[in-house]
Structure formats: C-alpha cells, structure tokens
Amino acid sequence: MSEPISGEGLLFLTDEQLQQGIEGMFFAYRGFTADPDRILEELNRDRDQNYGRAHHRAVHFVARAPGTTVKNLLEILGVTKQSLNRVLRTLMEDGLVVSKVGGSDRRERHLFLTEAGQALERQLSEVQRARMRDAYRAAGPEAVRGFRQVLEAMMDKEMGRKYGALRDKAEG
Amino acid sequence: MSEPISGEGLLFLTDEQLQQGIEGMFFAYRGFTADPDRILEELNRDRDQNYGRAHHRAVHFVARAPGTTVKNLLEILGVTKQSLNRVLRTLMEDGLVVSKVGGSDRRERHLFLTEAGQALERQLSEVQRARMRDAYRAAGPEAVRGFRQVLEAMMDKEMGRKYGALRDKAEG
DNA sequence: TTGGAATGTCAACAAAGCTGACATAAAATC
DNA sequence: GATTTTATGTCAGCTTTGTTGACATTCCAA
Numbered sequence A, B: 001m002s003e004p005i006s007g008e009g010l011l012f013l014t015d016e017q018l019q020q021g022i023e024g025m026f027f028a029y030r031g032f033t034a035d036p037d038r039i040l041e042e043l044n045r046d047r048d049q050n051y052g053r054a055h056h057r058a059v060h061f062v063a064r065a066p067g068t069t070v071k072n073l074l075e076i077l078g079v080t081k082q083s084l085n086r087v088l089r090t091l092m093e094d095g096l097v098v099s100k101v102g103g104s105d106r107r108e109r110h111l112f113l114t115e116a117g118q119a120l121e122r123q124l125s126e127v128q129r130a131r132m133r134d135a136y137r138a139a140g141p142e143a144v145r146g147f148r149q150v151l152e153a154m155m156d157k158e159m160g161r162k163y164g165a166l167r168d169k170a171e172g
Numbered sequence C: 001t002t003g004g005a006a007t008g009t010c011a012a013c014a015a016a017g018c019t020g021a022c023a024t025a026a027a028a029t030c
Numbered sequence D: 001g002a003t004t005t006t007a008t009g010t011c012a013g014c015t016t017t018g019t020t021g022a023c024a025t026t027c028c029a030a
Helices: A015-046 A053-064 A070-077 A081-093 A115-139 A141-154 A157-171 B015-046 B053-064 B070-077 B081-093 B115-139 B141-154 B157-171
Strands: A097-101 A109-113 B097-101 B109-113
Touching: A015 A053, A015 A115, A015 B015, A015 B053, A015 B115, A015 B141, A015 B157, A053 A070, A053 A081, A053 A097, A053 A109, A053 A115, A053 B015, A070 A081, A070 A109, A081 A097, A109 A115, A115 A141, A115 B015, A115 B141, A141 B015, A141 B115, A141 B141, A157 B015, B015 B053, B015 B115, B053 B070, B053 B081, B053 B097, B053 B109, B053 B115, B070 B081, B070 B109, B081 B097, B109 B115, B115 B141
Parallel strands: none
Antiparallel strands: A097 A109, B097 B109
16 A cells, blocks of 8 residues: 655554554553453442443543533543533532532532542552553653654644643643 | 652653653544544444444454454454444444354354455545554654554553464564 | 353343533623 | 623433343364
C-alpha cells in the first residue's frame, strides 16, 4: 500500500508497522483498564451498587479538578448529559460525590469528592498508576518521552487542548 | 506519595507524571477510535444493520489472521463467546464474513472475510492507519520506538504474547 | 462405548451509551 | 422588563455490547 518512508536511515512507516501500532494500542488499553475494572468488580460483589468504567472516569476527573462543573465534565468525558447524570446520581446517592451550587453562576453545579469518594479514587488510581509506573520503568525515560509525544499527536485537537489544560493546571 | 526517581539526571516518575500518562492514554484512545466510529455511523445511516466497535474489532482480526478459529478470536478479543457470536452472526448474515467447518476438527469454524468484508475492513483500517501515520510522523522515529516499548510493557503478559505472535507472523 | 472437553447457539439480562421531549432556574440580551 | 440563551436535571425509550445459564454437537481419550 503506502511506501516506506526512508530518511536518515529510518524505515518505519510501512502499513505493517502502523498495523502493529494499532494492535499495540488495543492490547495496551486493555491492560490499562484491567486493574481498576477488577477492583470495581470485587467491590460490586459486596455492595448493592454496580460501578463500572463510567463511574471510574467520573470520579477520576472530579478528583483531578475538584469543583469542576457538570458542563466541563461533559466536555472532557464526551458523553451525553443523560448518561453522565445517571452516573453522577448514583455516586451522589452513595455519598461519594457532592455538588454545590455555583457562587457566581447559580445555575452551575460544582462537583467534589467526599472522603469516601476520595478513598475510592485513591484505590482505583493506585493500581493504575502502579501499572503505568512499571511500564515506564521497564521502558526507560527516553521511551516515556516518545510515548507521550505519540499519544499527544494521536488525540483530537480539542482533546489535546483539554489535556494540556489539565497538565498546566497541575504543573502551575 | 511516591518519591521522584532520579538517576542519570532523570526525574520522571512523580504521581503527576503518571497521572498525565493515564489521561494521555484516555484521550489518545478516543482519538484512535474516533475515525472508524464515524465511518461506521455513516454506514449505519444508510443500511439497516448497526455496526459498532465490536464489529470493527472482529473484522480487523479476521483480516489479520484469515482462517482463524472462533476460539482464537475469543482469546484475542477477550469477550465471551456469546457476545462474539452475535457480532459474527450479523457479519455472516450480511455476507461480510464466512465460516468454514474445520478440516481436522469439525467442531471448529474457520473465519474468512468475503470481498465485501475486505472492502469494509480496508475502509476502516485506512483512516486508522492514517491517524497513526500522522502521529508517528509528527513525533518522529525515536518517539515511535519509545511509544511501542511503553505500550508493550503496559499489556498483560498473555496479551503481550498474542501481540508478539501476530507481529512475528506478519514479519515471517 | 461412554463420559468429558471443546465448540458453538439460543434466551434473557445488565451497563452504559444514545435521542427526544420537557422543566426549572439563572444569566444574558434586546 | 420581556425574551432568549445557557446550565442542569429528569423521564421514556432505544441500541450496542457485555454478561450467565442452558443446551446441542462434535471430538477424543479412558
């Protein structure tokens, strides 16, 4: 199909190489979500509620940007408000998330994790960070730099901006 | 939480760095699936069937390893056979996939894409490869090497082996 | 030859996405 | 001040894609 690109002695964009990148993403993403999935499954056995990846994502980004609004969360997660609302409702009913009416704009709801919510978030992010840490260590710092460059180039532009905003906020 | 690791002037395993990696995976995976998703959505408008990511994955791996068995596909995809069966059934009804009873073991079904199936697969993998190619080009060959190293380290062990098998087969 | 393992199908259910319609309250605009 | 827009929430209903459980078929090995 497409011709290999060779420049400075590199030959790395054959369809086969790209195909391997695609499958790499597929398998790696599975590994990436496996540990939190397992923890949630265990928790669900005991409790009555059934939490899944959707709950994990919501909790993650509320932890990341405490006081964020529902609208902002919708944009980051890229789902409909009906879908997010169902998730947030159960999280609030269970006392993991609280919403506070906005100060300047009283239409907005600002979201926060409760103590229990923070505990769950820590539990989930712990294992996910551990896997990321192991992968980073195994691959080395140079590889990590490259990894992040490719990830960033693979995002949609708007998502890249939201990602950058989260990053800058954390760094600032 | 965890202390930064410094060695040879590197300082890259703070929780913040790991967190950014996690979010990078999340946003990048969204970009990674966005183009095929969009194509399928367009196709679904015209046709009666409704194909999604599950169909894409099945078609991808059948194209990748023609004649593969249902059992093998189950292991690669990591879903239940009932779930895969529904997807395969619609693909076969629509004449995109055919299954042939195994020669040595008549319990097995070997899967192949028809002409129409190959056409769909090309259409989907085309845009996905294009995004991958753009990301690789933007990041450069050194970054690509690192990217693949980290991905591989992030997979579950068994998945890493299946990934390697696909890779070797293609190279051989 | 018979019992267990492998493979695949049918039925029913759940999680989590979606659209559409509609309500409320607050902010912004004319 | 009246109107429009924005942010949020809710109800109803649908789809995709995962799950278990039950069951049929086929193969193989004791």
